Amino acid sequence: MTVQVVLCLTRRPDITHEQFRTHYENSHAPLAMKYMGHLVQDYQRYYPQCRLPTIEEAAAGITEADRSYDAITVLTYATTADREEFFRIAMSPGIGEQFAEDEAKFMDRAKLVIHATDSASVVTAPDGTQLWPR
Numbered sequence: 001m002t003v004q005v006v007l008c009l010t011r012r013p014d015i016t017h018e019q020f021r022t023h024y025e026n027s028h029a030p031l032a033m034k035y036m037g038h039l040v041q042d043y044q045r046y047y048p049q050c051r052l053p054t055i056e057e058a059a060a061g062i063t064e065a066d067r068s069y070d071a072i073t074v075l076t077y078a079t080t081a082d083r084e085e086f087f088r089i090a091m092s093p094g095i096g097e098q099f100a101e102d103e104a105k106f107m108d109r110a111k112l113v114i115h116a117t118d119s120a121s122v123v124t125a126p127d128g129t130q131l132w133p134r
Contacts, residue, residue, distance in 0.1 A: 001118060001119075002041060002076050002077065002078060002119070003076070003077045003078070003079060003080050003082070003083050003116070003118070004074055004075065004076050004077070004116075004117045004118070004119060005074070005075045005077075005083060005086075005114060005115065005116055005117070006072065006073070006074050006114070006115045006117055007071075007072070007073040007074075007075070007112065007113070007114050007115075008068070008069040008071075008072055008112070008113040008114075008115075009024070009069055009070055009071040009072075009073065009107050009111075009112060010069055010070055010107060010108045010111040010112070011070040011106060011107060011108065012106060012107060012108055013108070015106060017047075017067075017070055019106070020070050020071070020106050020107070021047055021070075021071070023105060023106035024045065024071060024106060024107075025045070027102055027105070027106075028102050028103070028106070029043070029045065031098065031099065031102055032090075032099075035089055035090070035095055036085075036086045036089050036090060039077060039082045039083075039085055039086045039089075040075055040076065040077060040082075040086070041076045041077060041078055042074070042075070042076035043073070043074075043075055043076075044073065044074045044076075045071055045072075045073050046071065046072045046073070046074075047070065047071055048067050048068070048069060048070070048071075048072065049067075050064045050065070050067060051064070051065040051066060051067050051068050052064070052065070053065050069113075070107075083116070121133075
């Protein structure tokens with residue numbers, strides 16, 4: 001089973017969503033892959049267009065809410081050791097400072113949320129019947 005990390009990033013309030021995305025794609029992502037790309041099996045970046053309303057918000061007539069995050073990143077590793085090595089390198093002397101300097105140009109580091117996850121790719125009914133994938 002692979003190991004994943006989900007990062008939820010918020011832009012600095014003084015830059016636009018497009019400026020955030022451009023910097024992330026053209027500076028930050030290449031910087032990460034330069035030093036740690038050999039540890040990553042997959043690197044997906046998602047850019048929310050809007051946040052859909054909660055059930056309570058929808059009942060109140062709200063159809064679209066402010067985005068919670070400007071990017072949601074999913075990094076996939078073969079092993080927990082690869083994940084740990086990724087973050088060790090990212091925080092190591094010299095490299096850690098490069099990341100901090102680059103992040104300060106486009107994101108609000110105080111709002112960064114990081115989740116270590118595992119995943120499930122099969123959905124089964126209580127009787128054991130596989131529902132997805134079909």
